[in-house]
Structure formats: structure tokens, C-alpha cells
Amino acid sequence: xxxxxxxxxxxARLYVQRRVLxxxxxxxxxxxxxxxEGAAGPVVxxxxxxxxxALSQSPGRHPHLDRCEQGAPLFGRExxxxxxxxxxxxxxxxxxxxxxxxxxxxxxxxxxxxxIALAAVAASTSTALCASIRRGWSRILYIxxxxxxxxxTYALAVTAHALLAGFAFAAxxxxxxxxxxxxxxARYDPVEDL
Amino acid sequence: xxxxxxxxASFEGGGASAGPVTLDVFPGERTALAFGSAREASIVxxxxxGIVKPSQGSVLIDDFDPRIQSINCKRVAALVPHExxxxxxxxxxxxxxYRAALWKIEPRRALAHAQLLRKRxxxxxxxxxxxxxxxxxxxxxxVVLDRPAAAYxxxxxxxxxxxxxxSTHASASEMRAFLTSPFTAxxxxxxxx
Numbered sequence: 001x002x003x004x005x006x007x008x009x010x011x012a013r014l015y016v017q018r019r020v021l022x023x024x025x026x027x028x029x030x031x032x033x034x035x036x037e038g039a040a041g042p043v044v045x046x047x048x049x050x051x052x053x054a055l056s057q058s059p060g061r062h063p064h065l066d067r068c069e070q071g072a073p074l075f076g077r078e079x080x081x082x083x084x085x086x087x088x089x090x091x092x093x094x095x096x097x098x099x100x101x102x103x104x105x106x107x108x109x110x111x112x113x114x115x116i117a118l119a120a121v122a123a124s125t126s127t128a129l130c131a132s133i134r135r136g137w138s139r140i141l142y143i144x145x146x147x148x149x150x151x152x153t154y155a156l157a158v159t160a161h162a163l164l165a166g167f168a169f170a171a172x173x174x175x176x177x178x179x180x181x182x183x184x185x186a187r188y189d190p191v192e193d194l
Numbered sequence: 195x196x197x198x199x200x201x202x203a204s205f206e207g208g209g210a211s212a213g214p215v216t217l218d219v220f221p222g223e224r225t226a227l228a229f230g231s232a233r234e235a236s237i238v239x240x241x242x243x244g245i246v247k248p249s250q251g252s253v254l255i256d257d258f259d260p261r262i263q264s265i266n267c268k269r270v271a272a273l274v275p276h277e278x279x280x281x282x283x284x285x286x287x288x289x290x291x292y293r294a295a296l297w298k299i300e301p302r303r304a305l306a307h308a309q310l311l312r313k314r315x316x317x318x319x320x321x322x323x324x325x326x327x328x329x330x331x332x333x334x335x336x337v338v339l340d341r342p343a344a345a346y347x348x349x350x351x352x353x354x355x356x357x358x359x360x361s362t363h364a365s366a367s368e369m370r371a372f373l374t375s376p377f378t379a380x381x382x383x384x385x386x387x
Contacts, residue, residue, distance in 0.1 A: 192209070
């Protein structure tokens with residue numbers, strides 16, 4: 001996949017969700033002002049935002065983008081990477097907004113909390129993407145798994161004081177989830193939204 | 195060699211079924227088929243453009259099998275979806291550049307081509323014109339129309355002249371609109387085999 005095609009998918013999807021993105025950043029700033037201490041706040045809040053943004057990539061939410069991408073000469077894994085970047089970028093912006101609020105409130109750990117939030121967001125959004133093309137129980141299970149992936153990153157990095165283990169877990173979870181999403185996209189027949 | 199060859203191609207899954215369909219569409223030829231329901235017509239259009247893989251039978255697009263060579267199929271065939279596009283004129287350039295990026299077409303060339311097509315389709319509402327122009331940005335050999343608007347049949351067929359066109363319809367009357375337009379020289383119609 002060329003960088004141009006990747007950018008095309010990401011920019012088009014972020015453009016149609018620009019209002020949601022703005023509200024997410026504003027909400028993250030407000031929550032950051034209210035809860036400036038600790039990494040739990042940004043991890044939980046931004047992971048939830050990331051999961052919601054990942055689910056908004058479900059087929060049928062933006063039909064004309066879905067049809068363009070389904071009809072484009074792209075492999076499932078290429079499309080998975082591009083679509084995976086959209087909620088990650090959105091939730092990362094919200095995490096940045098949260099960190100800005102923490103800094104405004106005088107928190108000294110804002111940079112550290114931001115790093116952990118970015119890792120947790122990667123694990124949770126990429127896992128939640130797998131839920132976006134499923135229905136019923138498997139969808140619910142993937143959403144729970146996505147939240148668990150974010151929480152696990154936090155638990156390893158903060159509670160167990162094993163920062164590198166937390167990052168390694170997030171990287172592994174992201175890789176496996178994106179791979180699984182790519183394979184699912186390659187096999188996906190978009191007839192349910194007809 | 196036909197650009198589109200369907201042999202007893204049927205789809206079943208996700209609570210939907212369609213086909214079996216058997217047909218050949220040769221370069222420059224136009225074929226229209228009417229189906230019993232809008233959903234079936236839509237699924238057959240998706241199969242013909244390589245987006246949905248047949249559960250049984252076979253579909254070959256320019257001799258490529260969508261089950262294993264979907265990328266090649268999608269370079270040959272372009273789908274014009276039934277649903278009108280929810281974009282307005284101010285988003286035209288953005289839309290064309292997006293399509294050009296996905297199909298790896300040089301942006302300036304894609305934009306010039308799209309603007310030319312927009313002029314030719316000036317009578318057509320943007321919601322119907324954009325998907326058609328978008329499909330042509332990738333320079334496909336085969337254009338698959340999913341239940342195209344009968345009201346715009348002459349304009350649609352005029353810009354598709356010279357290309358292989360396969361259209362699916364939910365009723366015979368809509369199909370006739372595409373067969374009685376001035377561009378019917380090589381048009382064929384029928385019902386699923």
C-alpha cells in the first residue's frame with residue numbers, strides 16, 4: 001500500500017468524523033481538568049474513546065467510504081492498517097488533550113501518563129476494530145477484550161511497575177489484533193448492510 | 195475473451211442469498227439483468243465487481259478469480275453503488291483526490307478527468323453523479339451499476355460509452371429504461387439463468 005492510499009483512507013475517515021474528534025478532545029480536556037493525577041484517568045477514558053471510535057468504523061456508518069474502500073485495489077491487511085490508524089489517531093489526540101489539561105493543573109507526571117495512555121489506546125482500539133465487523137456475542141466479547149487489553153497495559157506498566165512489559169504487551173496485542181482484523185476484512189462479504 | 199464471466203454464480207450467507215447467475219459481458223458490450231428483489235440485485239452487482247465472493251459457481255473478471263485475485267479484479271471492474279452519495283459540490287475535489295489515492299492515479303490527471311465528466315453530467319444531481327465519476331476515476335474496463343437511477347439512464351450510458359457495462363435492476367421496468375436509451379447498440383437484457 002502506498003503512503004498516499006493510507007493517507008487517503010485516514011484523512012477521509014477523520015474528515016467525516018471531525019466533529020466527534022473535536023468533542024472527544026474537548027471531553028478529554030474537561031476530564032483531565034477534573035482528574036489530573038494518575039495514569040488511570042487517561043488510560044480508561046481514552047481507551048473507551050478509542051473503542052467507541054473503532055466501533056464507528058463499522059460497515060454502514062459511512063456507506064460511501066465503505067463502498068470506495070471495498071471496491072479499491074487494496075489487500076485486507078492494508079485496509080486494516082489504514083482503518084486502524086483512524087481510531088488510534090483520534091484517541092491519541094484525545095490523550096494529548098488530556099495531558100494538556102493535566103499540565104495546566106500542574107501535574108508532573110503528564111508525559112509519563114500520556115505514554116502509557118498511548119500504548120493502552122493502541123491495544124484497545126486495534127482489538128475493538130475486530131468487533132466492528134462482527135455482530136452479537138462475538139462483538140460484545142471483542143469489546144470486552146479491547147477494554148481488557150487497555151487495562152492490562154496499565155496494570156503491567158503502572159501497578160506492576162514493569163513499563164517495558166506494558167509496552168511489549170500493547171505492541172503484541174496491537175500486532176495480533178490488526179493481523180486478525182486484516183484477515184477478517186479480506187474474507188468479509190459486505191452483504192449484511194444491504 | 196469476456197471481461198465478466200459468471201457461471202452459476204450464487205451467494206448465500208449473512209441471511210442473504212442471490213443467484214445463480216450465468217452470463218458473459220464482452221468488452222464494449224452492455225448487459226442488464228432484472229432480479230426479484232433489490233437485495234439480490236445488489237449482491238449480484240457486488241459479485242460482478244469482485245467485492246463479494248460467490249459461495250457456489252464461479253465469477254471471472256478479465257480472467258481473474260475474485261476469491262484469490264481480488265486486487266486484480268478491482269483494477270478491472272468498478273462498482274457504482276445504488277445509494278446516492280451524501281456529498282455536496284464543495285467536496286467534489288476532496289472526493290476525487292480520495293478516489294485517486296486509493297486507485298493510485300496521478301491526482302492532477304484524475305481531477306482533470308473528473309471535471310470533464312462533471313461537465314458532461316451537469317444535468318445529473320451530484321448525489322448520483324459523484325459515485326459514477328468516482329468509479330470512472332480508476333479507468334475501469336468494466337463498470338457495474340447497482341440498480342442505477344432510471345431517470346438518468348441516457349446521461350449515465352453516454353459517459354460509459356465504449357466500456358463494458360453490467361447493470362442489475364430490481365424490476366423489469368427500470369431495466370427497460372437502460373435498454374431504450376439512445377445508446378443501445380450492443381445492449382442485452384435478460385433474467386438470471
